[in-house]
Amino acid sequence: MRWQGRRESENIEDRRGMRGGAMVVGGGIGTILLILVMVLLGADPQQLINQLPQQPGAGAQQEGPAEASPQEEELKKFVATTLASTEDVWNQLFQETGGQYREPILVLFRGQVQSACGFASAAVGPFYCPADEKVYLDMSFFDELDSKFGAPGDFAQAYVIAHEIGHHVQKIMGISDKVAAMRGRMSPEEYNQLSVRVELQADFFAGVWAHRAQKASRILEPGDIEEGLRAANAIGDDRLQRQTRGQVVPDSFTHGTSEQRVRWFRKGLETGDLKQGDTFNAREL
Numbered sequence: 001m002r003w004q005g006r007r008e009s010e011n012i013e014d015r016r017g018m019r020g021g022a023m024v025v026g027g028g029i030g031t032i033l034l035i036l037v038m039v040l041l042g043a044d045p046q047q048l049i050n051q052l053p054q055q056p057g058a059g060a061q062q063e064g065p066a067e068a069s070p071q072e073e074e075l076k077k078f079v080a081t082t083l084a085s086t087e088d089v090w091n092q093l094f095q096e097t098g099g100q101y102r103e104p105i106l107v108l109f110r111g112q113v114q115s116a117c118g119f120a121s122a123a124v125g126p127f128y129c130p131a132d133e134k135v136y137l138d139m140s141f142f143d144e145l146d147s148k149f150g151a152p153g154d155f156a157q158a159y160v161i162a163h164e165i166g167h168h169v170q171k172i173m174g175i176s177d178k179v180a181a182m183r184g185r186m187s188p189e190e191y192n193q194l195s196v197r198v199e200l201q202a203d204f205f206a207g208v209w210a211h212r213a214q215k216a217s218r219i220l221e222p223g224d225i226e227e228g229l230r231a232a233n234a235i236g237d238d239r240l241q242r243q244t245r246g247q248v249v250p251d252s253f254t255h256g257t258s259e260q261r262v263r264w265f266r267k268g269l270e271t272g273d274l275k276q277g278d279t280f281n282a283r284e285l
């Protein structure tokens with residue numbers, strides 16, 4: 001994928017230096033002082049201690065962006081550039097239909113993160129939270145894409161980002177709210193089927209992004225399409241089973257089969273036409 005030297009988005013929230021979405025309090029004195037202050041303010045000390053972020057030990061080094069490897073910084077640049085490309089494409093697409101796109105924030109984190117949708121660990125993979133309109137990404141998922149799912153390559157990574165952005169587009173279009181409202185009136189099986197349609201549409205939107213980005217700035221290199229299709233194929237729910245109990249994971253619903261994901265991504269990629277992406281009324285998925 002041709003991305004180097006292009007605009008990087010400023011809508012990146014770098015929380016890699018934090019744990020569980022809160023700043024690391026620092027072991028020892030800082031923690032004790034904080035507990036003291038909270039207790040003086042009337043908090044229950046036992047509860048406070050339970051709420052403290054897990055610390056591997058008193059001498060633990062605080063993680064932070066400053067300690068990121070050059071490879072990781074390069075990856076962050078790639079993410080920011082891909083995000084910028086989705087902004088350009090979706091700003092344009094919304095303008096064309098007389099609408100207005102709201103650019104989402106992409107949160108980079110390590111290990112675990114607090115979102116408006118709840119607490120999540122990196123094990124669930126990247127996800128979008130409609131409540132705060134943010135995409136959450138632990139970049140170590142990109143290693144997994146390669147090592148675990150057999151989908152290496154920068155365009156495979158871009159596809160993952162574009163899919164999550166697709167969920168944001170659904171939110172702005174009012175689709176997410178409609179789906180959420182229907183949830184209470186459906187059986188779990190019906191809702192699961194609806195979730196598949198949501199996921200396949202996000203794949204379609206990822207394809208539309210690639211189509212438009214290619215048209216506007218020729219991002220694709222030989223082999224890129226294959227990388228994207230491989231990723232769509234690899235992380236279908238028949239191969240991706242990563243439910244984590246007790247945590248809110250907005251993107252953990254059924255994604256559709258690998259074959260369905262490839263088909264809808266390809267449809268968006270080939271047509272670039274938003275009208276073709278109504279997975280909700282499609283007879284065949």
Ligand SMILES: [Zn+2]
Nearest residue numbers: 167199202251
């Ligand atoms: Zn999804």
